[in-house]
Amino acid sequence: MTPELKGFLLVASLKILVAFSLVNVGVIMVIWAERRVSAFLQDRLGPNRVGPLGLLQSLADGVKNFTKEETYPAEADPVVFVLAPVLSFIPAMLAAAVIPFGSPLPGFDMTLPIIGQIVYSGEIPMMIADLPIGFLFILAITSLGVYGIVMAGWSSNNKYAFLGSLRGSAQMVSYEIAMGMGLVALMILVGNVTLTEAIARQQESTWFIFPLFIGFFLFAVSSLAETNRLPFDLPETESELVTGFHTEYSSMKFSMFFMAEYANMITASAMMATLFFGGWDIPFTTWDEGPASYLRFFATFGVFLAKTWMFMLTFIWIRWTLPRFRFDQLMQLGWKFMIPLALGYIMLIATTVWVLDTRGVEFGIVYSLILFAVNLPLTYVLFSILDRGKVLGGSQHKRVKVSA
Amino acid sequence: MAISVKVMQRKNQEISYLRAALKGMALTFSHLKRPSVTMQYPEETKTEDWKLPERWRGTHRMLTDEQGRAKCVACGLCPQICPANCIKLVPGEDEEGHRYPLVYEIDEFRCVFCGYCQEVCPEEAIHVGQHYENAEYSRDRFVYDLERLCAQTHPVSTLWDPSDARGE
Numbered sequence: 001m002t003p004e005l006k007g008f009l010l011v012a013s014l015k016i017l018v019a020f021s022l023v024n025v026g027v028i029m030v031i032w033a034e035r036r037v038s039a040f041l042q043d044r045l046g047p048n049r050v051g052p053l054g055l056l057q058s059l060a061d062g063v064k065n066f067t068k069e070e071t072y073p074a075e076a077d078p079v080v081f082v083l084a085p086v087l088s089f090i091p092a093m094l095a096a097a098v099i100p101f102g103s104p105l106p107g108f109d110m111t112l113p114i115i116g117q118i119v120y121s122g123e124i125p126m127m128i129a130d131l132p133i134g135f136l137f138i139l140a141i142t143s144l145g146v147y148g149i150v151m152a153g154w155s156s157n158n159k160y161a162f163l164g165s166l167r168g169s170a171q172m173v174s175y176e177i178a179m180g181m182g183l184v185a186l187m188i189l190v191g192n193v194t195l196t197e198a199i200a201r202q203q204e205s206t207w208f209i210f211p212l213f214i215g216f217f218l219f220a221v222s223s224l225a226e227t228n229r230l231p232f233d234l235p236e237t238e239s240e241l242v243t244g245f246h247t248e249y250s251s252m253k254f255s256m257f258f259m260a261e262y263a264n265m266i267t268a269s270a271m272m273a274t275l276f277f278g279g280w281d282i283p284f285t286t287w288d289e290g291p292a293s294y295l296r297f298f299a300t301f302g303v304f305l306a307k308t309w310m311f312m313l314t315f316i317w318i319r320w321t322l323p324r325f326r327f328d329q330l331m332q333l334g335w336k337f338m339i340p341l342a343l344g345y346i347m348l349i350a351t352t353v354w355v356l357d358t359r360g361v362e363f364g365i366v367y368s369l370i371l372f373a374v375n376l377p378l379t380y381v382l383f384s385i386l387d388r389g390k391v392l393g394g395s396q397h398k399r400v401k402v403s404a
Numbered sequence: 405m406a407i408s409v410k411v412m413q414r415k416n417q418e419i420s421y422l423r424a425a426l427k428g429m430a431l432t433f434s435h436l437k438r439p440s441v442t443m444q445y446p447e448e449t450k451t452e453d454w455k456l457p458e459r460w461r462g463t464h465r466m467l468t469d470e471q472g473r474a475k476c477v478a479c480g481l482c483p484q485i486c487p488a489n490c491i492k493l494v495p496g497e498d499e500e501g502h503r504y505p506l507v508y509e510i511d512e513f514r515c516v517f518c519g520y521c522q523e524v525c526p527e528e529a530i531h532v533g534q535h536y537e538n539a540e541y542s543r544d545r546f547v548y549d550l551e552r553l554c555a556q557t558h559p560v561s562t563l564w565d566p567s568d569a570r571g572e
């Protein structure tokens with residue numbers, strides 16, 4: 001093996017280890033955080049017994065789930081039934097592969113005992129794979145998770161599970177569109193779909209939350225729906241469907257669905273942080289864009305974690321505040337509101353970008369602010385439409401002919 | 405015949421779920437800062453807001469006289485009134501004609517903690533107590549015999565006083 005190959009293999013395996021343990025530890029932490037924060041929101045304490053502040057509670061629950069009995073429904077399809085949790089867990093984990101979690105590290109050229117000389121020339125990008133298809137990969141992989149839900153519901157041979165999985169697939173397919181189209185506007189600004197490029201463009205101008213405010217709104221709402229979190233947790237609705245698609249699952253198979261949900265939440269938060277809040281970019285300074293160094297890496301890594309956690313806490317906050325949508329309201333919001341809005345928004349952004357480019361405005365802070373100004377009236381219109389409750393109004397708004 | 409439905413024409417601020425959602429978010433956020441109301445049970449058994457009420461009817465306790473004998477005279481009223489039929493009484497009589505219980509057992513597992521036994525007892529012997537931590541590892545441990553009933557030390561229940569219905 002050449003020293004370059006050795007260096008590449010070493011770096012790649014280390015990065016895989018770090019990224020996946022980040023997701024797994026993140027899942028454990030976010031389950032704990034969900035329970036603690038929900039408790040604080042309800043003036044309770046939450047789990048605080050296992051380990052300091054109850055931090056080890058999820059671990060203890062994991063061990064408990066490993067040792068629990070596995071039950072199989074009598075008429076279930078055995079192969080598909082076992083495959084379903086795997087199929088929802090693996091895509092959730094895979095999506096983390098393309099998210100950059102810090103600024104690059106410097107390359108190295110050194111000689112280690114046993115392994116010999118290893119070389120990595122150039123900077124080491126801090127993501128498992130800097131794919132040219134960037135966030136398209138995440139969109140594609142996370143939407144594979146719907147197969148897990150559909151298969152779980154179908155193979156359980158249980159009407160509640162089946163209804164849950166039907167809802168899950170309908171919901172995820174509908175919101176996928178709005179989510180993808182919300183990102184098209186971002187694609188116009190970035191020029192391609194890689195996440196590294198998206199971060200670089202945000203460092204050049206401002207974070208994309210300003211020029212693409214509505215895009216962020218679209219993306220955030222659809223990611224709530226994509227991760228099946230309240231107020232869009234229709235596949236699970238415990239008040240009407242027991243627990244929806246995973247009704248029949250027990251022990252570790254249930255845990256895998258559970259972990260997949262939280263892993264998806266982490267991915268969605270990391271995406272929001274990366275695409276709209278500058279990723280690992282430290283605001284108000286250009287120090288982090290300097291040449292690669294370990295100090296810069298750890299600083300940017302911390303900033304990235306902080307941003308991601310901020311979104312996760314928001315997810316939790318939303319979950320423990322808002323009531324669940326009715327299914328027809330969910331579909332109305334998706335098809336009658338989000339998708340037309342996304343289409344209109346693409347037109348608006350494309351037109352503005354075209355005007356700005358033909359006028360020769362340099363891409364930078366001014367460019368962003370002009371786009372932000374364009375967003376503002378749209379936001380006003382949008383919220384006044386939403387506010388009048390005509391989009392999701394129930395039967396209340398239909399004129400009913402009153403006759404004796 | 406069509407069903408008549410009255411369509412309510414409400415103002416925007418009343419039907420706006422957007423404002424309602426934001427209001428809700430603000431409300432839950434304000435709860436983040438409020439102190440928790442949780443009582444950390446095994447370590448704390450009472451807080452400022454809550455303690456075991458005096459009328460609490462829990463584990464039984466048999467009161468004793470100065471010589472340490474159970475006050476019970478084996479009149480048989482409590483097994484008679486007990487709705488759960490969980491008091492077992494075998495009366496006995498000594499040379500001087502004093503009646504006392506030879507066997508007195510209460511099955512706490514069948515007991516519904518109604519407190520009738522305390523109410524009916526003419527000697528104020530058997531009482532329900534302000535105590536609830538009576539878990540056991542086996543069912544037969546729930547049958548308390550006379551000795552165990554006398555050995556209880558928790559305060560006894562005051563029961564409900566009709567002349568002071570609200571406990572004031």
Ligand code: SF4
Nearest residue numbers: 486515516518519521
């Ligand atoms: S409290 Fe009620 S049920 Fe229990 S022993 Fe006394 S009379 Fe019977």
Ligand code: SF4
Nearest residue numbers: 476477479480482525
């Ligand atoms: S009512 Fe009182 S005195 Fe009579 S048997 Fe029961 S405990 Fe003994």
